[in-house]
Each structure stands twice: as structure tokens, then as C-alpha cells.
Amino acid sequence: xxxxxxxxxxxxxxxxxxxxxxxxxxxxxxxxxxxxxxxxxxxxxxxxxxxxxxxxxxxxxxxxxxxxxxxxxxxxxxxxxxxxxxxxxxxxxxxxxxxxxxxxxxxxxxxxxxxxxxxxxxxxxxxxxxxxxxxxxxxxxxxxxxxxxxxxxxxxxxxx
Amino acid sequence: xxxxxxxxxxxxxxxxxxxxxxxxxxxxxxxxxxxxxxxxxxxxxxxxxxxxxxxxxxxxxxxxxxxxxxxxxxxxxxxxxxxxxxxxxxxxxxxxxxxxxxxxxxxxxxxxxxxxxxxxxxxxxxxxxxxxxxxxxxxxxxxxxxxxxxxxxxxxxxxxxxxxxxxxxxxxxxxxxxxxxxxxxxxxxxxxxxxxxxxxxxxxxxxxxxxxxxxxxxxxxxxxxxxxxxxxxxxxxxxxxxxxxxxxxxxxxxxxxxxxxxxxxxxxxxxxxxxxxxxxxxxxxxxxxxxxxxxxxxxxxxxxxxxxxxxxxxxxxxxxxxxxxxxxxxxxxxxxxxxxxxxxxxxxxxxxxxxxxxxxxxxxxxxxxxxxxxxxxxxxxxxxxxxxxxxxxxxxxxxxxxxxxxxxxxxxxxxxxxxxxxxxxxxxxxxxxxxxxxxxxxxxxxxxxxxxxxxxxxxxxxxxxxxxxxxxxxxxxxxxxxxxxxxxxxxxxxxxxxxxxxxxxxxxxxxxxxxxxxxxxxxxxxxxxxxxxxxxxxxxxxxxxxxxxxxxxxxxxxxxxxxxxxxxxxxxxxxxxxxxxxxxxxxxxxxxxxxxxxxxxxxxxxxxxxxxxxxxxxxxxxxxxxxxxxxxxxxxxxxxxxxxxxxxxxxxxxxxxxxxxxxxxxxxxxxxxxxxxxxxxxxxxxxxxxxxxxxxxxxxxxxxxxxxxxxxxxxxxxxxxxxxxxxxxxxxxxxxxxxxxxxxxx
Numbered sequence: 026x027x028x029x030x031x032x033x034x035x036x037x038x039x040x041x042x043x044x045x046x047x048x049x050x051x052x053x054x055x056x057x058x059x060x061x062x063x064x065x066x067x068x069x070x071x072x073x074x075x076x077x078x079x080x081x082x083x084x085x086x087x088x089x090x091x092x093x094x095x096x097x098x099x100x101x102x103x104x105x106x107x108x109x110x111x112x113x114x115x116x117x118x119x120x121x122x123x124x125x126x127x128x129x130x131x132x133x134x135x136x137x138x139x140x141x142x143x144x145x146x147x148x149x150x151x152x153x154x155x156x157x158x159x160x161x162x163x164x165x166x167x168x169x170x171x172x173x174x175x176x177x178x179x180x181x182x183x184x185x
Numbered sequence: 186x187x188x189x190x191x192x193x194x195x196x197x198x199x200x201x202x203x204x205x206x207x208x209x210x211x212x213x214x215x216x217x218x219x220x221x222x223x224x225x226x227x228x229x230x231x232x233x234x235x236x237x238x239x240x241x242x243x244x245x246x247x248x249x250x251x252x253x254x255x256x257x258x259x260x261x262x263x264x265x266x267x268x269x270x271x272x273x274x275x276x277x278x279x280x281x282x283x284x285x286x287x288x289x290x291x292x293x294x295x296x297x298x299x300x301x302x303x304x305x306x307x308x309x310x311x312x313x314x315x316x317x318x319x320x321x322x323x324x325x326x327x328x329x330x331x332x333x334x335x336x337x338x339x340x341x342x343x344x345x346x347x348x349x350x351x352x353x354x355x356x357x358x359x360x361x362x363x364x365x366x367x368x369x370x371x372x373x374x375x376x377x378x379x380x381x382x383x384x385x386x387x388x389x390x391x392x393x394x395x396x397x398x399x400x401x402x403x404x405x406x407x408x409x410x411x412x413x414x415x416x417x418x419x420x421x422x423x424x425x426x427x428x429x430x431x432x433x434x435x436x437x438x439x440x441x442x443x444x445x446x447x448x449x450x451x452x453x454x455x456x457x458x459x460x461x462x463x464x465x466x467x468x469x470x471x472x473x474x475x476x477x478x479x480x481x482x483x484x485x486x487x488x489x490x491x492x493x494x495x496x497x498x499x500x501x502x503x504x505x506x507x508x509x510x511x512x513x514x515x516x517x518x519x520x521x522x523x524x525x526x527x528x529x530x531x532x533x534x535x536x537x538x539x540x541x542x543x544x545x546x547x548x549x550x551x552x553x554x555x556x557x558x559x560x561x562x563x564x565x566x567x568x569x570x571x572x573x574x575x576x577x578x579x580x581x582x583x584x585x586x587x588x589x590x591x592x593x594x595x596x597x598x599x600x601x602x603x604x605x606x607x608x609x610x611x612x613x614x615x616x617x618x619x620x621x622x623x624x625x626x627x628x629x630x631x632x633x634x635x636x637x638x639x640x641x642x643x644x645x646x647x648x649x650x651x652x653x654x655x656x657x658x659x660x661x662x663x664x665x666x667x668x669x670x671x672x673x674x675x676x677x678x679x680x681x682x683x684x685x686x687x688x689x690x691x692x693x694x695x696x697x698x699x700x701x702x703x704x705x706x707x708x709x710x711x712x713x714x715x716x717x718x719x720x721x722x723x724x725x726x727x728x729x730x731x732x733x734x735x736x737x738x739x740x741x742x743x744x745x746x747x748x749x750x751x752x753x754x755x756x757x758x759x760x761x762x763x764x765x766x767x768x769x770x771x772x773x774x775x776x777x778x779x780x781x782x783x784x785x786x787x788x789x790x791x792x793x794x795x796x797x798x799x800x801x802x803x804x805x806x807x808x809x810x811x812x813x814x815x816x817x818x819x820x821x822x823x824x825x826x827x828x829x830x831x832x833x834x835x836x837x838x839x840x841x842x843x844x845x846x847x848x849x850x851x852x853x854x855x856x857x858x859x860x861x862x863x864x865x866x867x868x869x870x871x872x873x874x875x876x877x878x879x880x881x882x883x884x885x886x887x888x889x890x891x892x893x894x895x896x897x898x899x900x901x902x903x904x905x906x907x908x909x910x911x912x913x914x915x916x917x918x919x920x921x922x923x924x925x926x927x928x929x930x931x
Contacts, residue, residue: 046294059294064853065206067427069378070459074855077378104790105206118204122196127821128828129653130203131210131379131427156863163855165428166653167831169863170870184683 037065046092052121054078054089057104064133066106069163073152076162079106079135086142086183088161095102108141120179121172128166136162138178149180189733191668191884194820199425199655211382211397211454219384220249222445222455224438224665225287225304226279226464230533230848231277231313231326234642237287238305247296250449251304253287259445262411263333266403266435267672268345270333271499271536272801273440275657278311279496280328281534282849283440283464289454290445307342314343315848317472317493320530328498337818345500348508353487355520360478364559366436368551369915370898371841372470372495375540376860379427381461385442386452391418392443397426399434399650400690407436408443419643428767429652431539432466434692435502447552460853467842468542469494469503469529469537473551478522484563485574487522491900492548496529497536504529506537506920509624512777515623516552517582517593517786518574533848536752539692541832542821543624546893550916553899558912567903568601568618575620578879587781589813590721590887593620596875603808603871604790610907611792614805617903618790621895625778625888628771632686633703635664637711637761642674642748645704648688651698652779652892655821660704662817663883668706669735669746686764692787693728694888697817698881699767705883708763714761715746719925727773765788783881786812787892789830791867793904800924801836802905807867812881814887825890826872833897834867835860838917 031046039062047056054071056065058081066089069077074087080089081103108115114122117140127133136159143150143158150158155173164172189195202208239251254261261272275286287304291297314320316330320343331340339347344435384395391414398404401423409419426433438455446453455668457465472493476485492511496503511527560570576582578592601607601620634646643664649656657677664675678685688700712732719737720727731738737749750761771779790805809830816822839859843851852858872893878885898916906912911926 062207062215063206067210067379068212068456069380070855072854072856075378075459109205114201114204121204122200125194125197125200125824127197127200127203128655128824129377129379129426129428130199130208131377133203134206137204160862160864163376163860163862165376165377165430165832165859165860166226166824167828168868169831169861170827171820173863176629 032095032108034095036097036103039104048131049072049093049095050115050185051094052090052095053080053092053094058092063104063106067131067134073146076135076139077132078161079138081138084145085141103157103163116179117176119173120182123180124170124171124175126171126175128168131132136164136172144180150176150183154176187712189672191660192815193662193816194818195662195672197544197655198661198672199514199651209424210379211308211384211424212386214384214395214424216384216452216454219452219454220292220449221294221297222288222442222453223289223301224283224285224461224503225289225301225306227306227308228849229310230293231280231311232308233276233311234275234286234306234308236307239287240762241303242289242300243663245291245296245300245303247290247292248607249292250290250298250445251287251300252445252448254291256448262440264407264411264440265500265833266502267504270329273444277845281536281695283461283535283902285441288441288445290449307850309633309845311443313848315532315534315844317495317530320495320532328533340788341434343531345496345605346507346526347530348511350512350525351523351677355487355489355522357526358487358522358775361481362479362559362562363476364555365474365476366555366558366561366914367474368554370471370547371836372467372534373836373840374463374467374842374858375430377426377428377430380457380777381433381465382456383438383442384452384454385446385752387446387450388420390421391447393420393422394439395422395424396439397718398423399426399429399652399692401650401680403690404436404439404486411440412443421682425680427652428472430541431543433652434539434690437465440745443915459855460699463853463858464527464535467497468540469506469536471495471547473547475483475551475555477555477559479559479563482619483560483564483570483573485518485520488520490514492527493553494527494529495532495534497534499534499536501538502537502895503537505540506544509777510548512543513622513624514548514552517576517589518584518619519576532836534844541829542891542894543625545621545694546833546836546898549619549621549895550898551753553896554902554914557899557903557906568606571620572597575926575931590784591786591879592877593786593812594810596786596810599873600788600808600810603873604792604806606790613908614792614794615904615907616790616792616901617907618788619896619899619903621787621892622782623785623891623895625785626695626699626769627777629689629695629699629769631688631700631703631713633700633707633765634686635704635707635711635763637750639751639758639760641670641750643668645675645677646685647677647679647704649700651679651690652691654696655818656824656905658821658890659697659701659817663701663704664708665735667705668711670881687691694890697886698888702767702884703765707763710763710765711761715749719744719749722749724753725886752911778805783887785888785892787895789893789896789900791900791904793901793908794903795908795923797927800920800927802918802923804867806869808871808873809893810914811876811889812875813874813883813889815878817883817884817886822874822889826893827870827892829891830870830897831861831866834865835895835918837898837901839919840919
């Protein structure tokens with residue numbers, strides 16, 4: 026149900042152009058999850074601290090809980106659902122699986138998107154750079170070592 | 186042997202879903218036409234509810250119901266795993282910050298939130314207790330109405346239960362040195378990244394409840410009783426939790442959503458915010474006084490422990506946390522005389538509940554720190570004093586109870602070796618070493634069904650909850666080991682009481698041992714059927730055939746299970762079904778109602794540098810060694826072990842819930858309550874295991890998911906002490922607290 030005060034917007038999500046009406050107070054996270062049914066992106070703190078809702082907006086990693094959906098008008102959004110193509114896991118996804126980086130898994134979509142942004146700007150990061158790049162993504166299972174190993178392995182597999 | 190069987194780091198079952206965003210957590214489940222629920226709470230801990238005006242809230246378009254305690258059956262139903270003390274909504278007064286007094290159900294989340302803000306709760310703030318000292322003061326208000334426990338002599342106090350354990354005579358024990366100190370452990374919260382969520386929908390004469398709960402069957406039993414329905418009419422759907430850590434063991438708001446669903450006749454959905462989740466679960470804080478008596482050579486003469494746990498406003502499972510942990514308070518040491526007094530003390534705070542370690546981190550913090558202080562006075566090495574008192578494999582250390590079930594000294598020596606205990610300590614640094622010991626479950630019951638389908642693929646049914654510990658993978662590996670089915674041809678079905686057989690609970694790191702044994706036995710039933718099949722097909726006596734490790738062994742060779750299966754099932758096809766059960770009876774005469782099924786033993790060693798100017802700690806090296814019996818899946822063992830260690834670093838270095846004078850949580854939310862990030866890791870974190878195959882589970886495994894968090898705090902504090910000379914007895918070891926201690930050094 027779109028309340029009064031809705032605006033029409035158009036953006037590209039995982040390569041598909043979407044036009045929809047959104048409430049002006051709804052966040053990008055609300056719209057992805059509740060209107061587009063892209064529930065891979067998770068909600069936890071809703072204040073930009075935990076990183077569970079991380080998506081890419083025009084290539085930048087963004088806490089989608091802090092961005093109003095209308096601000097994404099005209100943008101290109103990438104979510105975890107877009108990382109695999111034709112059923113083939115992306116390199117980061119494959120590495121996360123191989124290294125046992127996903128435990129409960131709830132933070133993993135956000136970790137993957139932050140890692141995607143990191144590797145886009147720094148294709149061969151050091152351990153410290155991975156820690157810095159993913160510092161905004163909390164993992165209470167604390168699989169940080171496995172996550173870091175996975176990001177390094179993915180970087181290596183792509184650059185091999 | 187199977188490529189995916191025991192001891193292999195098989196890929197996580199459910200891992201693909203988790204890296205693609207397809208894993209369906211509770212909040213991802215869509216219910217057409219569901220009502221959204223928003224809670225109404227006061228911004229104060231304790232207040233008398235004078236009047237609730239719902240008029241304005243009910244005018245908000247889309248609002249279907251504003252429920253208060255008056256709309257519930259009277260007297261308002263109460264529930265809880267140990268005591269039925271917690272009302273579905275606050276009755277008469279609120280008892281902790283965030284306790285729901287009303288709930289709005291509306292067509293949209295926006296409408297529910299808008300209406301919740303318009304519910305006017307007229308109230309009068311009442312005096313309250315937030316600390317052990319306040320709670321024990323006879324002049325303080327009572328948290329619980331005495332009428333809730335009419336025959337209890339403690340009903341007129343804030344002590345819910347008092348426990349006395351011990352042996353020998355502490356008062357007459359001769360000691361050359363007695364060291365006595367009090368240690369405090371703060372309130373911390375679980376902070377699972379998935380906030381708690383609950384859904385319910387009427388289903389004919391019954392009800393369906395969705396909850397990311399660790400104990401779906403306990404929830405079913407509790408809801409059936411609360412609603413007066415047969416078990417068969419209460420279906421619990423329990424999607425894999427996005428982290429639980431004990432916080433999702435017992436019912437919280439499931440009864441509320443069930444009553445709303447029955448009242449409105451609609452599916453209802455309540456997803457808590459992280460702030461509301463903080464207000465729903467926490468670990469009990471504790472003030473623990475330890476008097477340790479030593480003989481001159483470091484041998485223990487006695488241990489005398491008084492543990493005061495500050496539990497919350499309702500009991501939840503907190504009293505069990507207190508008793509079970511305190512019982513083991515003296516640790517794995519030969520202690521000639523012991524006296525343990527433990528209290529579960531009510532307060533006007535968030536109900537505390539199970540949290541990884543189940544009270545043991547609090548006791549371990551006190552006992553191990555005091556052991557260090559004794560060693561310091563006696564001039565005995567801290568490793569040496571532990572090895573001197575540590576019980577040997579098979580030696581009883583609590584009279585009449587389960588003996589040591591491992592060669593624990595091996596773990597201690599390994600940790601010492603990995604931290605290079607005997608090498609000179611670099612300037613400005615210190616080392617610490619501590620031991621944690623926790624009882625596994627004291628009773629339990631798990632059933633499993635395994636189906637071997639006509640194409641040789643398999644299905645496992647289990648009531649366990651996979652909250653990240655990787656239970657699905659372990660069960661699939663057992664099937665793979667026994668029936669030779671590759672992991673990618675095994676489905677593990679969980680989380681639906683209408684489908685999977687009964688399991689008591691997912692707690693105390695039990696599932697690999699308990700449910701694992703049930704799965705193994707189900708596989709063995711299928712092996713017996715395969716044996717009969719092969720006997721029939723080959724015209725050989727069944728006694729000459731062995732089915733094991735995924736193959737059928739015949740006198741003249743081997744046959745693949747799938748071949749025997751398909752020939753045996755022909756011409757109609759079909760399947761083989763096996764059922765397994767694992768039961769550990771309690772013992773009514775045991776102080777805890779049962780002895781430990783196994784122990785989790787961990788030794789942690791650290792090397793820490795302290796910035797003398799700022800009080801900041803830098804963890805150079807961190808070693809955790811667990812006695813795991815056998816690592817069924819080494820990657821998963823390392824993941825759990827490292828994860829527990831890092832979680833332990835949270836309560837050791839940074840985490841604590843801060844209350845203001847009216848009991849409000851001041852650091853409510855992720856900005857002000859900090860947990861370890863990727864930048865808080867030790868520079869080097871080593872997770873190692875001792876594997877002697879001596880556990881009671883399949884292939885000699887033990888539970889392993891909690892061990893590494895038990896001794897984190899004393900292992901770090903011991904290093905801080907060596908680096909600075911400052912004994913700090915309060916957690917967390919924040920830079921501010923360490924800096925303060927540095928200023929106060931003599």
C-alpha cells in the first residue's frame with residue numbers, strides 16, 4: 026500500500042530497469058525488501074552501523090537503511106541477488122562458500138556487497154585493507170578470519 | 186570412506202543459499218494480508234500503569250486492533266521455561282525498560298508505527314532496583330509479586346533462588362595462603378545480527394507460529410498449554426535463525442502474536458527493531474567473590490565462592506544459568522573442599538536468559554583471575570599452578586559426578602606451546618593463560634528420521650535449529666559417512682513441528698552429540714535393511730554381510746549401497762526409512778537433575794601490549810585450544826571456536842549495557858553498544874584442537890561451540906596485569922578502566 030506522498034521513481038536494480046511509486050519517507054532498504062521482494066538485503070540496526078543492508082549505488086557501497094528510496098532515482102543499484110549470473114556464483118560468493126565464511130549467514134549479503142565495492146577499487150587488497158574495507162559490516166558469529174580469507178581468495182582468483 | 190564423511194571440511198549445507206541471498210530468514214517470509222504489529226512501551230523501567238487510552242490510535246486508518254492486557258484472557262496468562270511468571274503484556278506495572286504494555290496491529294507497518302505513537306499510557310514512575318546491592322536491601326521494592334510463589338520462603342525478597350553446592354569442609358581446611366577478591370561481570374546483550382521476529386496465523390481450529398527459535402518443540406508445548414490446544418493443533422515453523430547464541434532459546438513475544446492472530450483472525454507479523462531486541466534479551470551480570478585457599482606449593486586447599494547474579498524482571502531460564510554454572514564454579518581442578526553459594530537475584534532490568542557459555546564466563550572470570558592472584562603472591566608460574574591442580578583424564582573432580590572426559594593437560598600444554606609461554610616476554614607486553622570448563626547437557630531427547638530414496642539420495646529430518654553452528658552439515662556428513670551419499674544429494678529438513686520428529690532443544694552445544702547420535706542410529710536402521718536386501722539378493726546369510734562406511738561388504742567383494750538399494754527395491758521402487766533416538770535420562774537425586782553428558786574444555790592464552798598513555802590494549806597473539814574429541818568438520822570447528830573467542834573479546838574489552846538512574850538503557854543500539862569488528866581482531870588468532878576421539882557423540886565428537894568464550898576475559902586480563910602490574914577485577918577492560926588502574930598503581 027503506497028500512502029499519500031508517494032513519488033514515481035525509476036532506477037536500475039541488478040540490471041533491470043524498475044519504475045515504481047515509493048513513499049517519500051521509505052528507505053531504499055524498505056523498497057528493495059517490501060516492494061521489490063529483494064529480501065537478500067537484510068535489516069538489522071537501521072542506523073547505518075551494522076552493514077547488513079549494504080548495497081551498491083552507482084558502484085559505491087551504501088547502507089540502504091540510511092538512504093531514502095527517492096534519492097536513488099536514476100541510480101544503478103546492485104544487491105546480493107545480482108552477484109550470480111546464469112546460476113554461476115560470482116567469485117566472491119564462491120570464495121565465501123569455499124572458505125566457510127558464512128555461518129548463520131545473516132550478515133553475509135552485506136559483507137559480499139562491501140567486499141565487491143572493495144575489490145572494485147582495490148583489486149588486490151592486503152589483510153589490513155580487507156579489515157578496513159569491511160569494518161562497517163558486523164558479524165556476530167565473528168567469522169572475520171574466514172571472511173577475510175574469502176575476500177583475498179576471490180581477489181586472487183580474479184587476478185590470476 | 187565417503188568424501189563428505191567424518192573429519193572432512195565439507196561445504197556448509199545451506200551455504201549456497203546464504204551467499205546468494207536466497208536463505209529465507211523469518212523476516213523474509215511473506216504472508217499475504219498479514220497485519221503488522223508494533224509494540225508500545227514506556228521510556229522508564231518501572232511504572233504503575235494507571236490508564237491506557239487507545240482512542241486516537243484506533244482512529245489511524247488501517248489499524249485493526251490495539252491490544253492491551255485488558256483484551257487478554259483474565260488473569261493475564263503467564264509463561265516461562267522454568268517459572269510461569271512472565272505476562273503476555275505488562276499487568277499493572279512495567280518491570281523493565283521496554284516491557285510491552287500494548288500492541289498495535291495494522292494493515293501496514295507505517296500505520297502500526299503511527300498508531301503506536303498515539304497510544305497514551307498514563308503512568309506513575311515507581312522506585313526500582315537495578316543492582317545487586319539495591320535488590321538485596323530489605324528496604325527495596327520487590328520485583329516479583331510474592332503471590333506468584335506462595336510457598337516460597339524467599340518470596341518476600343528479590344532472591345528468586347539460592348543454591349548451595351560443595352563438598353569437604355572449607356572452614357577447617359588448612360591453607361598457607363588465602364586470597365579473596367570480588368570480580369564483576371557486566372550486563373551484555375546477544376546482538377544477533379538478525380533481530381528477533383515472530384509471526385502467527387490461525388489455522389482451522391489451531392494455530393501456526395513462526396519463530397526463529399532454538400527450541401521449536403518447547404515453544405509448541407508452551408503454546409499448547411497457554412492456548413488450551415492439543416499439541417497437534419499448534420504448528421511451529423522455525424526458520425534458521427540469523428544468529429541466536431542462546432537468546433532465541435525460549436519464548437518471548439510468540440504468545441502475544443498468537444493472541445493477536447486469534448483475536449483478529451488474521452496472520453500477524455512482528456519484527457523487532459535492534460533496540461527492541463536489546464530490550465528482550467541479555468546475559469546476567471554478576472558479582473562474584475572468590476576465596477581461594479592455597480598450600481605453599483600452589484596446590485589448592487579449598488575454593489569458597491559466593492556468586493550473585495543479577496537476573497532480570499522475569500526468570501526466563503536465568504535461574505538455571507545460575508545453578509548450572511555455579512555448580513561447576515571450581516573448574517577442572519582437584520579441590521579438596523568447596524563451598525558455593527549462588528543467588529539468582531531479580532531486578533527491574535531486561536530479563537536475562539541463556540547466552541553462549543550459560544553463566545560459565547562469569548564464574549571463570551572470577552575463579553581464574555583469583556588463581557592468577559594467588560600464583561602471583563606465591564611466586565608460582567600461572568601455567569604451572571594450573572597444571573598442578575588440573576584433574577587427570579577419568580578423575581572425578583566433583584564427588585559423585587561425571588569424571589574428566591579428556592586428557593585436558595594436553596590442551597593446556599598446547600596453548601602454552603602456541604603462545605611460546607616459556608620464551609621471554611617482549612618489552613611492554615604481557616601474557617595470560619586461563620582455563621574454561623562447561624557442562625554439556627544434563628538430560629535430553631532427540632529423534633531423527635532418515636530416508637534413503639530410490640535413486641540413492643537422502644533426506645534427514647531433525648528438530649534441531651541451525652543457527653550458524655552448522656548442524657545441517659554435520660547431520661548430512663553422518664549420512665554420507667554411513668550410507669555413502671554425497672552431500673549434494675542430501676536434504677536436511679528442519680524447523681517444522683508438523684514434519685520433523687521431536688527434539689528437546691538446541692542448546693548446550695548438544696546437537697552434534699545428541700541429534701548426531703539419533704541420525705547415526707537412523708542410518709544404522711537403514712544399514713540393517715540393506716543387509717537384509719543384500720542377503721535376499723545374493724542368497725547369503727545376513728550374518729556374512731556388513732554394511733558400513735557407505736558400502737555393502739559381501740564375502741566376495743563390495744557392492745555400492747545404491748546398487749543393492751535399487752535391486753532390492755525393484756520392481757515397485759520405494760525407499761528405506763530409518764528412525765533413531767538419543768535419550769539421556771535425568772537423575773532426580775543429582776543437584777542439577779542430571780550429570781553432564783560431556784564437558785567443553787578450553788585453554789586460552791594471549792599476548793597483549795598495553796599503551797601506557799591511553800590504556801588501549803593491542804592483542805598481538807591469541808591462542809584458543811579446545812578438547813573437541815574429534816573435529817567432524819574442521820572448518821566449522823574453527824569457525825565456531827574463533828567466533829566464540831572474538832565474541833568473548835566483546836565482553837572482555839568493550840561490551841556493557843549502561844543503565845541510567847531510572848533503569849533506561851543508555852546505549853540502546855548499534856551506535857553506542859560496540860561489538861568486535863574486523864578491526865578488533867588479534868593480530869594473530871590461532872585456533873587449535875586436541876582430538877582424541879573420546880567424546881560420546883558419533884566418531885568420538887564432543888560439543889565445541891562455547892568453549893573458546895569461557896576463559897577469554899581472565900586470559901586477557903592476566904596479560905594486561907603482566908604488562909602493567911595492575912589487577913583489574915571489573916569488566917570490560919576499556920581503555921578508560923585500564924588507564925584509571927594505571928594511575929592507581931602503587
